[in-house]
Amino acid sequence: MPGRDDRSDSELLEQLYRKFARGGTLIARIRGTAYFFFKKYSWIAVTESTYFIKRLLDVCVSAVMLVVLSPIFLVTALAIKIDSPGPAFYKQTRVGKWGRLFTMYKFRSMILGADKMKQQLLDQNESGGVIFKMKRDPRITRVGRIVRKLSIDELPQLWNVLKGDMSLVGPRPPVPGEVAQYEYTDRRRLDAIPGITCIWQVSGRSEIDFKGQVRLDVQYIENQSFWGDIKLLLKTIPAVLFGKGAY
Numbered sequence: 555m556p557g558r559d560d561r562s563d564s565e566l567l568e569q570l571y572r573k574f575a576r577g578g579t580l581i582a583r584i585r586g587t588a589y590f591f592f593k594k595y596s597w598i599a600v601t602e603s604t605y606f607i608k609r610l611l612d613v614c615v616s617a618v619m620l621v622v623l624s625p626i627f628l629v630t631a632l633a634i635k636i637d638s639p640g641p642a643f644y645k646q647t648r649v650g651k652w653g654r655l656f657t658m659y660k661f662r663s664m665i666l667g668a669d670k671m672k673q674q675l676l677d678q679n680e681s682g683g684v685i686f687k688m689k690r691d692p693r694i695t696r697v698g699r700i701v702r703k704l705s706i707d708e709l710p711q712l713w714n715v716l717k718g719d720m721s722l723v724g725p726r727p728p729v730p731g732e733v734a735q736y737e738y739t740d741r742r743r744l745d746a747i748p749g750i751t752c753i754w755q756v757s758g759r760s761e762i763d764f765k766g767q768v769r770l771d772v773q774y775i776e777n778q779s780f781w782g783d784i785k786l787l788l789k790t791i792p793a794v795l796f797g798k799g800a801y
Contacts, residue, residue, distance in 0.1 A: 607780050612722050616715040623709060630661055630697075630706055637697040640666045643710060648727035651747045656719040658727060659710035663698030664691075684735040685728075685764050705794045711750050723783040724749025725771035743771040746778070756789040 631642035644662040647655055671693055672686060679686050694702065701707040714720040720727065727748035733741075753770040754762045762770070774782075 604780065608721065608783065609718070611780070611783070612715050612718075615722055616712040619709075620712050620716065623712075626706065627709065630701060630709075633697045634662055634695075634701075638665055638695045647730060648748070649730055649733045649744065650719060650727055652744060653733070655730070656714070656727075658714055658719070661701055661707040661710060663695060663702050663707045664693040665695060668693040684732045684740075685767075708750055715750065719748075721747045721749045723751055723774075723778075723786050725752055725774065726755070726767075740768050742775070743768050746771075746775045751786060751790040753786065756786060756793040 634640075634642045640662060642662060644660045644664075645657050646660070648658040650656050675688065675691070675693075676686065678688055680688055698707070711720055715722055724746050725743045725748055728743075733744070753774050754767045757770065
């Protein structure tokens with residue numbers, strides 16, 4: 555009905571006038587500007603404080619863990635050196651937040667020249683996506699299978715966390731070759747600082763296919779919180795101890 559629509563429009567205009575224009579156009583402009591900046595900087599304050607708390611947790615935990623776990627670092631490094639020729643540590647270029655490249659550290663769990671052998675094994679990929687995974691990967695050493703099963707190979711990434719390249723919790727950082735194969739929607743997992751552990755790390759790890767990993771990473775990014783990170787860190791402990799889906 556025309557009359558009803560006219561009344562609705564006039565009522566809406568009256569509400570807007572009472573909210574913003576009362577006192578004249580100058581007052582309305584001041585009120586509108588103040589409202590805009592209040593909303594904008596309130597949001598900035600919330601997000602920045604959340605990032606500060608997350609970073610504070612990362613620095614404190616990683617620093618303490620690097621000291622406490624130093625005996626495990628020493629024993630693991632010696633075992634790797636005795637088991638196979640080559641360095642104890644392995645460094646690799648990974649892709650961080652918004653495509654930033656950084657060097658990630660791990661304990662070496664494969665034989666020397668493993669990266670070159672990968673091309674010969676691509677037809678045996680069991681991950682069902684751009685990530686390469688094999689349960690019986692011939693490149694993995696005897697000690698490497700143990701440190702992978704217990705996730706000890708990931709411990710040097712605590713140094714990456716301390717430096718700020720990574721966080722304790724966040725999507726796992728991919729290699730550039732994997733990112734080059736991403737579809738547009740897959741790149742959403744690059745919208746957060748990468749982490750040592752994440753949702754799919756405590757929910758099946760290598761048993762979850764690539765698309766499933768992306769879906770869980772995006773779910774984390776959209777709902778991340780300080781207490782959510784604490785819960786994921788606590789869930790990581792039994793996941794590592796039982797080694798479900800790790801290979």
